[in-house]
Amino acid sequence: xxxxxxxxxxxxxxxxxxxxxxxxxxxxxxxxxxxxxxxxxxxxxxxxxxxxxxxxxxxxxxxxxxxxxxxxxxxxxxxxxxxxxxxxxxxxxxxxxxxxxxxxxxxxxxxxxxxxxxxxxxxxxxxxxxxxxxxxxxxxxxxxxxxxxxxxxxxxxxxxxxxxxxxxxxxxxxxxxxxxxxxxxxxxxxxxxxxxxxxxxxxxxxxxxxxxxxxxxxxxxxxxxxxxxxxxxxxxxxxxxxxxxxxxxxxxxxxxxxxxxxxxxxxxxxxxxxxxxxxxxxxxxxxxxxxxxxxxxxxxxxxxxxxxxxxxxxxxxxxxxxxxxxxxxxxxxxxxxxxxxxxxxxxxxxxxxxxxx
Amino acid sequence: xxxxxxxxxxxxxxxxxxxxxxxxxxxxxxxxxxxxxxxxxxxxxxxxxxxxxxxxxxxxxxxxxxxxxxxxxxxxxxxxxxxxxxxxxxxxxxxxxxxxxxxxxxxxxxxxxxxxxxxxxxxxxxxxxxxxxxxxxxxxxxxxxxxxxxxxxxxxxxxxxxxxxxxxxxxxxxxxxxxxxxxxxxxxxxxxxxxxxxxxxxxxxxxxxxxxxxxxxxxxxxxxxxxxxxxxxxxxxxxxxxxxxxxxxxxxxxxxxxxxx
Numbered sequence: 001x002x003x004x005x006x007x008x009x010x011x012x013x014x015x016x017x018x019x020x021x022x023x024x025x026x027x028x029x030x031x032x033x034x035x036x037x038x039x040x041x042x043x044x045x046x047x048x049x050x051x052x053x054x055x056x057x058x059x060x061x062x063x064x065x066x067x068x069x070x071x072x073x074x075x076x077x078x079x080x081x082x083x084x085x086x087x088x089x090x091x092x093x094x095x096x097x098x099x100x101x102x103x104x105x106x107x108x109x110x111x112x113x114x115x116x117x118x119x120x121x122x123x124x125x126x127x128x129x130x131x132x133x134x135x136x137x138x139x140x141x142x143x144x145x146x147x148x149x150x151x152x153x154x155x156x157x158x159x160x161x162x163x164x165x166x167x168x169x170x171x172x173x174x175x176x177x178x179x180x181x182x183x184x185x186x187x188x189x190x191x192x193x194x195x196x197x198x199x200x201x202x203x204x205x206x207x208x209x210x211x212x213x214x215x216x217x218x219x220x221x222x223x224x225x226x227x228x229x230x231x232x233x234x235x236x237x238x239x240x241x242x243x244x245x246x247x248x249x250x251x252x253x254x255x256x257x258x259x260x261x262x263x264x265x266x267x268x269x270x271x272x273x274x275x276x277x278x279x280x281x282x283x284x285x286x287x288x289x290x291x292x293x294x295x296x297x298x299x300x301x302x303x304x305x306x307x308x309x310x311x312x313x314x315x316x317x318x319x320x321x322x323x324x325x326x327x328x329x330x331x332x333x334x335x336x337x338x339x340x341x342x343x344x345x346x347x348x349x350x351x352x353x354x355x356x357x
Numbered sequence: 358x359x360x361x362x363x364x365x366x367x368x369x370x371x372x373x374x375x376x377x378x379x380x381x382x383x384x385x386x387x388x389x390x391x392x393x394x395x396x397x398x399x400x401x402x403x404x405x406x407x408x409x410x411x412x413x414x415x416x417x418x419x420x421x422x423x424x425x426x427x428x429x430x431x432x433x434x435x436x437x438x439x440x441x442x443x444x445x446x447x448x449x450x451x452x453x454x455x456x457x458x459x460x461x462x463x464x465x466x467x468x469x470x471x472x473x474x475x476x477x478x479x480x481x482x483x484x485x486x487x488x489x490x491x492x493x494x495x496x497x498x499x500x501x502x503x504x505x506x507x508x509x510x511x512x513x514x515x516x517x518x519x520x521x522x523x524x525x526x527x528x529x530x531x532x533x534x535x536x537x538x539x540x541x542x543x544x545x546x547x548x549x550x551x552x553x554x555x556x557x558x559x560x561x562x563x564x565x566x567x568x569x570x571x572x573x574x575x576x577x578x579x580x581x582x583x584x585x586x587x588x589x590x591x592x593x594x595x596x597x598x599x600x601x602x603x604x605x606x607x608x609x610x611x612x613x614x615x616x617x618x
Contacts, residue, residue: 098446238453239460241446245409249440250508251433251461296447296488 023293024304031311035080038318039072043325046072077216079208079317080310081223082272083282087309088223088230089268090283091290091302095237096261097159097170100291101350103284104269106343107174108181109151110280113266113273114203115181116147118188125196137214144270151177152262206277206332208317215275222271223306226264230302233260237298279332281339282309282316288346312338359421361385361516361548362406367415369405374398376405376572378415385514388539388549390559390580393569394592399552400441400520402569406550407438407518419516430461436516437508441524441552443501448490451476451500458508471510472503478537479503480530494525502534506541514546521552531555535562556588556596556607 368377
């Protein structure tokens with residue numbers, strides 16, 4: 001595939017004895033079954049015939065076919081892509097910060113994007129300019145990207161300046177930045193109108209209810225492109241695990257790699273946040289699951305973190321939209337309810353291994 | 358013959374330690390040990406040569422080109438570095454850590470063989486398949502050494518920079534690994550520059566000594582018995598030398614502190 005990748009022993013050959021391949025297969029199979037089940041669940045029952053009655057079909061549309069093809073499947077498509085994006089951005093930020101506790105949500109990157117989006121909405125409202133729906137669709141991810149990059153950059157500099165390599169310093173920096181971005185969101189909701197307030201609330205909790213085929217397609221395309229790039233840099237990310245100095249010694253352009261990662265993490269977070277709000281902890285849980293399944297080699301962790309992220313978000317979103325039918329619970333509530341205890345368990349493990357954080 | 362490495366009036370300040378100005382010239386194939394008390398700037402000098410630190414003044418040239426002008430990948434093909442501290446994040450498997458020494462190379466299908474041979478050279482072949490973060494300090498040191506050997510495996514006239522390579526090892530292992538490293542370097546024409554604390558390893562496996570004290574070069578001399586007075590001055594202690602057919606041994610004089618006061 002690429003010159004750097006070919007220089008390492010193939011992950012398959014190295015791990016053949018440990019049956020590294022059946023596990024990703026199992027994960028993928030679970031994901032497919034979960035998606036089919038998730039499409040069946042909901043207020044409106046879906047018949048087998050509805051699956052064949054897609055947009056291409058001339059047959060008269062039943063209610064079930066409409067719900068399946070216009071609501072549930074685009075939503076599932078977006079959910080899969082966003083879940084995979086969150087998993088990938090989590091895995092990339094963990095590799096970048098050499099730290100299994102890193103996650104764009106915990107580090108404030110996601111809320112940085114949310115703050116930028118909230119600020120934009122409020123400013124436009126202040127100018128009494130209605131933002132056309134088309135522009136809104138594209139402007140918000142762009143603005144979110146700028147916010148996410150700003151937080152990534154600040155985090156990178158601050159944590160290195162305070163205490164390089166320390167988990168505590170990194171998480172506390174993230175906390176401080178998150179508090180700052182929350183303050184911005186708070187300020188925006190303070191001056192916002194009722195309608196804007198609802199929109200801003202949506203970002204802080206996260207929801208996939210606004211999904212359509214366009215969003216699903218764009219998100220999948222972006223994910224495909226960024227996933228390809230991520231897999232190409234995976235061998236170099238392994239070298240980063242040696243430490244920045246040693247990575248440079250074995251011939252990695254560390255500064256360039258850092259920026260590639262930061263750009264990818266920011267872009268993935270911004271896309272997810274702009275359309276679905278901030279959904280926490282998927283980026284923490286997915287790479288951890290992936291490492292449990294296939295070991296620490298980034299060439300295996302990255303694709304499996306994408307699969308695991310997609311699976312986790314599909315489950316969370318299905319719960320979110322079916323538990324309180326016809327009302328809908330924000331999906332961020334579920335991911336946080338599962339994710340926060342998970343984080344504590346991980347932290348306990350990390351602290352035990354290192355003696356202290 | 359052009360020098361492999363030249364330092365011209367190189368200075369660097371790093372927190373409390375400032376070193377230089379230093380001017381040194383290294384020819385291909387030399388074996389140099391950097392000696393000195395703790396905090397003398399030995400590791401700082403090594404990190405300067407490794408391009409880990411930028412000099413605050415002066416110039417460094419490697420193989421005729423300014424050191425700063427080398428691309429990371431090209432430099433990695435000519436010089437390998439074993440740092441003093443070597444934690445690895447995320448529990449990578451041992452064979453992957455060793456293979457990372459060759460991450461910047463074009464694949465040639467011999468990777469797995471080189472990884473195994475490098476592990477064997479570093480007396481760590483039994484660790485193949487283990488997770489790096491489950492190894493003891495001495496085992497980790499050997500795996501990291503194997504990574505450096507793998508990096509320099511098929512190049513010629515390169516440079517190996519090692520910082521305390523055998524500090525965490527027991528005596529028998531440290532002697533045999535030092536010998537293996539030395540033979541590895543000689544077989545490939547690599548220059549070896551090592552920061553050491555063990556005077557006996559320095560005297561028996563190296564040709565040249567850089568004696569550093571308080572950021573300056575006290576002496577640049579051959580590793581011969583005649584350097585004993587310089588070593589005493591370096592460490593501010595009285596030393597004695599024993600010699601037999603196997604080599605030299607330098608020991609501190611008992612009661613040295615009283616003798617000097």
